[in-house]
Amino acid sequence: MAGVRAQQKQKTRQALIEAAFNQLSAEHSFSNLSLREVAREAGIAPTSFYRHFKDMNELGLTMVDEAGLTLRQLMRQARRRIAKGGSVINTSVHTFMEFIEQSSNQFRLLLRERSGTSPAFRAAVAREIKHFILELAHYLETETGVDTHHAHMQAEAMVTLVFSSGAEALDQEPPQRAELTERLKWQLRYIAKGASGYAKHPEPIKK
Amino acid sequence: MAGVRAQQKQKTRQALIEAAFNQLSAEHSFSNLSLREVAREAGIAPTSFYRHFKDMNELGLTMVDEAGLTLRQLMRQARRRIAKGGSVINTSVHTFMEFIEQSSNQFRLLLRERSGTSPAFRAAVAREIKHFILELAHYLETETGVDTHHAHMQAEAMVTLVFSSGAEALDQEPPQRAELTERLKWQLRYIAKGASGYAKHPEPIKK
DNA sequence: AATTTCAGCGTACAACTGTACGCTAAAATA
DNA sequence: TATTTTAGCGTACAGTTGTACGCTGAAATT
Incomplete structure (x- = not known):
């Protein structure tokens, strides 16, 4: 057996x-x-x-799935660390960069094929990133009391910035990487601050 | 002759x-x-x-130059329209989307080769985008009184979001494109608001 | 023990790639 | 007018690609 x-x-x-x-x-x-x-x-x-x-294409989609799995592990780990009481932005960014270092090629695949040449690929990657965004949006909504729609846009913007920085970081040496990470943190703070100002629920948190 | x-x-x-x-x-x-x-x-x-x-590579670099030229025309046009008195974010985004429609393939080149496979290409594209960012940063600094360093990070974040949305818009139909454009505007507002809150010069504008 | 299944192999082929080489005719130069 | 320069062509070749086809030996099934 x-x-x-x-x-x-x-x-x-x-x-x-x-x-x-x-x-x-x-x-x-x-x-x-x-x-x-x-x-x-x-x-x-x-x-x-x-x-x-059947195809190189089929191999590729399998690879995207595998990378998506890694992405979800990343999310879980970040959540765990945040629950243990770290600054949200700091630990999220830190965790993400860690994963990029460990699984460079999985991220390379996601980052590149996101705007790549095969429609099937783009769809598959988009699906994985969507998860990521939805999860973050949910967190933002319950945690900061931001309106659902704004939470989603905020999450999208944040994920875009994180992925974009990730793509840059992939091909840089650690020293420059650190600087890049700092910049990213500031940019995320802009968004967090800006969004919180724009649209809040009546109360910061649910009853 | x-x-x-x-x-x-x-x-x-x-x-x-x-x-x-x-x-x-x-x-x-x-x-x-x-x-x-x-x-x-x-x-x-x-x-x-x-x-x-000499090469396909050499052709490619020439193409990047040409696309960079288009990008600069875009900037000039946006500036002109803003000077005529339009909302900065609205007219900038609108102008950008217009250019994407008109010169799809030039933008496709920039957007794709930004994280593409050839180092020479990436460098060339990065150079073009850097111009874009610097120009925007300068504008933000003089116009909103934000600290130089923050102005640069803010500009970078904005350009990242704009380009990312542009890449998405490239392969979408007008109706979805409009929605995407609206989202982008909100996201830019988050950043503008957030950054303005974080770090201001003593006075909003120079003596 | 006899039979079936199937992962992996080797051969073969047509399509396509980049590019070396030498020719030609027309424009530029002398 | 005689000479040089050169954009474009055709031929040729070696390399790589995906994949069709049939075989084999060992594992699985009967």
Whole structure:
């Protein structure tokens, strides 16, 4: 029942995914990857690729899913840290940057394919980011008493800035990264302050 | 002195540039362009390409320059309209969206290659956007009396949001585009309000 | 033990890529 | 008018790509 066979298949499937992630870099985006190269790095013949994915496209979507998973882990970790009592903006930004460092290539995929060339990809990435925004919006609404609609716009703006800075950070050295992080924090504070001023519920928090 | 020869050369050179721009679309980014296809659309033999550019890369950088030019025209027009007395945020956003509609493919190039695969490209695009940010920062500093450093961060955040919305707008239909534009305006207002609160010069405007 | 399933392989091919090389005709220069 | 320059062409080639097809051996099923 262990399935020696299925087990091995899963293993090379993962090898393909990892090979593909490995080949992502600052100067190599997903759409430049070739089926043959990925197969080569995974240690299988080009034609064996089709035993696992119909397409490079299908591989890509799987990769987006995996990156989305990482994104959700990121969110959970940030929430946990905030609950333990850290400044929201500080710990969120810090957590995000940590993840970027650890899982560069997963973020590279999300950040690049967000405005990439394949509609299916863009949709998949958009879906993942939407989660992110909704979650943040919900938090903002309950925590600061901002009107639902404004909470959503605020969250969207914040996520945009965070991702944009993330994209920059990806290809920078730590020293410049720190500076960039500081700037980002200020910018998020602008938004938090500005939005809180613009539209509040009657009371800052629910009964 | 007219230079019948040089004139013709300039003409096909421009034809190459336009052919390349034409082949940019939502599902076709610069790095997927092929020298041969561009030459074909421009109506010359593949090998003749080299009479004009050393490389596809060199073509690309020329295209970025051209798009940068358009960006500057955009800025001038926005300034003109604001001087004529329109709300800053409203007319800026409106002007930007107008340009995106008119010169979709130039913006597509800037927006995509900003986080694209070629370092040279990224640098070139970054340079163009830096102009944009500096100009806006200067405006914010003199007009709202915000501290220099904060003015720059504020400008950066605003430009990030504008470009991000622009990228989304590029592949949307007018009705959704309008909604997106409204959201963007709110987000810019958040920043304006928030930043003005955070750090002001002693006096709102210079002596 | 006999049969079926299937992950992975090797061969093969047509399509496409960038680009080296040498020619030509017309414009520019002398 | 004689000479030089050069934009554009055609041919040619080696490299890479995706993928169709049929085989094999070992795991799974009967």
